[in-house]
Structures are given as structure tokens and as C-alpha cells.
């Protein structure tokens with residue numbers, strides 16, 4: 001294994017889901033051999049005739065975190081980017097691809113399994129109904145730039161049309177919108193193709209600290225202009241992921257305003273269907289935590305589909321059926337809180353949602 005200087009990542013990790021899980025569980029993650037994919041060959045195992053084994057000539061990118069088993073404070077636990085991503089018969093393999101350079105902690109019995117439970121959630125190794133699909137290789141997020149200059153929402157006067165429009169829709173906590181969701185107004189689009197963004201509400205979409213896309217919502221309603229302007233690959237994004245990943249539960253909704261209504265625990269899938277990437281990311285990020293699904297009132301059959309997809313991945317799903325024709329964004333936060341609590345009770349999932357209020 002080649003040691004290389006660790007650094008804080010400047011671009012996209014090769015395995016963003018693993019990187020995100022490590023950042024979520026261990027805090028700061030440094031990267032070694034950044035951007036270098038593993039080069040591994042299959043050879044005959046000299047100790048087990050007839051069996052094969054993998055030999056790495058270069059194991060490539062590593063994520064370096066502080067080892068939880070010793071008093072390491074220098075990111076000496078190295079986790080390979082292929083760690084746990086290989087699946088056979090519903091079991092994770094490649095979970096030996098981690099090493100503590102401080103005290104060799106993972107050599108002690110049971111430690112590899114303990115680490116795997118810490119990263120992917122306890123009890124998930126043997127209970128898989130269907131194999132976990134590795135993150136599709138073609139998914140690599142590209143960091144993007146905002147479409148123009150962004151005026152933070154909390155820097156604008158109360159009478160600014162965007163602030164007035166949001167307040168009229170019941171989103172009057174300008175501070176939360178500006179800090180939790182980093183909402184602003186776009187001016188001076190930097191490219192001609194973004195000219196529609198001028199004056200729109202700017203909705204940035206982050207994944208593991210990187211801007212991977214954005215939407216622009218028109219202020220008010222228009223018969224001619226589109227309601228949302230997209231600079232985003234919707235199927236490879238979860239709105240508010242970074243904030244929600246740190247919460248004890250997540251609430252999956254269709255659109256951005258519903259996330260604003262819910263607060264820190266909301267993520268949106270930008271529509272009524274769950275992509276493979278979104279499903280995989282939810283299943284690994286909120287393993288063993290309650291995952292609520294609240295789609296708009298007109299989407300009950302899509303709700304069933306999303307719930308089925310998540311159940312197949314052993315997610316603790318709580319489907320929430322709305323009582324009337326209103327969408328999640330039309331309720332107040334306390335009303336949503338009580339609907340979520342009731343839905344969790346109905347399916348016997350324990351969820352303390354007091355952090356939402």
C-alpha cells in the first residue's frame with residue numbers, strides 16, 4: 001500500500017456514498033491518492049487450491065478518518081474507496097480494505113465487523129433481503145458554479161419581491177431559508193443561456209459540501225415562463241442532503257417547498273419517482289433510521305412504488321398518507337410533525353421527531 005499525502009478533497013471522491021457515510025459518522029475525512037482508481041487483478045489463491053483471490057498492484061484512493069478504536073487524532077484509519085462496495089450473495093465483501101496505521105486496530109478479532117456496522121449501520125450484514133447495488137459507476141458529480149451573482153435572502157429588504165412572495169406562501173423565516181438552505185436571488189447571469197435566472201429565487205443543491213446543481217424558481221406565477229429553471233441532474237441529486245444526513249430521521253418529499261416546510265430533516269427527489277442513485281443513497285445514509293415518505297396528494301400509486309423500492313433495501317420506511325387534497329408544503333410544520341408521528345405509530349416504528357419542531 002503506497003502512502004501519499006492526505007488532503008482535504010478538492011474534487012469529487014470516487015465513491016461519494018462511502019465518503020458521505022464516513023463524513024457523517026467520523027467527521028473530517030481526508031483523501032489519499034485522490035482520484036486514483038484501484039488496479040486489482042484476480043489470481044489463483046496459493047493457500048486455497050481452486051479458489052481465486054484479488055491482488056492489488058495499486059489500491060488507489062483512500063478515505064482517511066480518525067480511528068474510533070484507538071486514541072488516533074491524525075486520520076490514521078484508511079478506508080479504501082472500494083470498501084464494502086462489492087456484493088456477493090447479498091453480503092458485502094471487500095470490507096477488509098481498511099487499515100489503522102496507528103495501532104493496527106483492525107487486526108483484533110471482530111473489529112472488521114464492528115467497523116462495517118459503524119459505517120453501514122448495525123445488523124445490516126446478514127439481514128439483506130436483496131443485494132445492495134453498488135453506486136452506479138457512471139455517477140460522478142461535477143461541481144458546478146452558480147448561474148450568476150447570488151444575493152443572500154437575508155440581505156434583502158422585506159419589500160423585495162422574492163421575500164414578499166415567499167412570505168405570502170408562508171415561508172417567512174428568512175434566516176432559516178438563508179442559512180439552512182442558502183437561498184438567495186440570482187442577478188447578473190454569467191452566461192446568456194442563464195438569462196432566465198435573473199431575479200429568480202436561487203435554490204442551490206449540495207452533495208457532500210459540493211455544489212452539484214441548482215434550481216431557479218420564478219417569483220410569483222407566470223403563464224409563459226417555466227416555474228422552475230433547472231441547472232441540475234435531478235436523478236442524481238437529493239435536495240438538502242448534507243443537512244438531512246446529520247439528522248436522526250429523514251423525510252422524503254417531491255419538491256423544494258415541502259423541504260422548506262419540514263426543515264432540517266427534509267430531502268426532495270425532484271418529482272414522484274425515485275432513481276436508483278437516490279434509492280441507494282437513502283438506503284446507505286439513513287440505514288437503521290426512520291425514512292418517512294410523503295408524496296403530494298395526487299401521487300398515491302407513486303408513493304407505493306417508492307415505498308416498495310426502499311423496502312427492498314431494508315429501509316425503515318414510514319409511508320405517510322395525506323388526509324386531504326393539500327400537498328405537504330400547504331401544512332404547518334406542527335401539523336406535519338403530528339402526521340409523521342401518527343404514521344410512525346401506525347407501522348410500529350419508533351421515531352423521536354421532537355428535533356423537527
Ligand SMILES: [Zn+2]
Pocket residue numbers: 067068069070071072077100101102103104105106
Ligand atoms: Zn486505531
